[in-house]
Amino acid sequence: MQAPELQEAFIRLMNEHRGILHKVCRLYCFTEIDRQDLFQEIVIQLWRSFPSFRGEAKFSTWLYRIALNTAISDLRRQQRRITPTDPDLLPTELQDIQYNGEKEEQLQVLYNAINRLTEVEKALTMLYLEDKSYQEMEEILGISQNNLRVKMNRIKEKLRKMTKETAYGIGKP
């Protein structure tokens, strides 16, 4: 494939799957600037690896691998993260969300809870919410399916506790 055709194919695929990238950025970054930085970094890494994409795995699997590898490995950005314990330090978008429905409220509670998970747990939660099978999760993360099930049960329990605490005002950010 020639360079312009390659670029065109890449941009087309990016436009189809950009939702995934935004979700990864929203999960791993706390400020808008960091989110844009991470988005840029993921796109650069995807573009660099694109010529070697042979289609052996599904495109989305390949994309998740690169996006999560980039997000998890960039520890500097994570160190800049603000712990969401002070309401004044909540991400602006969460503060600005209008409570116009139960859906937004639930999503906000979910994001608040996910922000308190570790980097690995965040990746697992995201793949679970994206309705990926354990087989696909294994292909992306490289963790055995049995281990994934154990971890996922633990995360669900953790999130249940966190959201309950939030609902009762305990540990509410």
Added chain:
Amino acid sequence: MELENLKHIWATQTTPGTPEPGSEELLALLQKKSRGPVARMRRNLACEGRIILFTYIPTIVFCQIEFQGHLSILSALLFGIGLFFGIYYYRKMQLLNEMQCVSCMVRSNLARQVTTLRKYIRFYLVSGTAIIPLTAFLSYVILHWKFPVRPATGTRVYHLLEPSPWWASPIFWLLLMVPLTIGSYYLNAWYINKLYGRHIKKLQELLREMDEE
């Protein structure tokens, strides 16, 4: 709150506040340089390499052609150290190129990063420390070669006890080399830990978390 029930909300969420880059903006992003940790390390190493190249080459040439060639031995010493830097630069770049595989599974990429970063740190420490005894040894050899100490001649006792210059004594060089090498080892270890200590610790923690059941 059950995670299962949130899948629909998750799938239909919008991204408030995040401007959607168009195709043109995406194309512009492709021309930008990576700001990831490995790319930054590679750029720093390239910068280090350029500094060595731009300072060593003119100095070597200067020592070779000026002062009627009297300092040519100094240029040989610098060339030797420069060669050491060449090997150092090549090996570090090789390790940095091996350091990540973004399209691999997340766990194997983390394991690769930990292993390669460990090798990188070990090499950094060993080469950073070895440069001191290497320079001292080369200086000692050059001084002995350029200013050979004549063996004591004559049969009288004071001729035999005639002291050789202080710099010709291997004990002096050893006394100089040992504390400097030890000091350099600790200084390098501190600096490397400052640079990569937290990074490798965090990577190890992530890997441990992925492996634990």
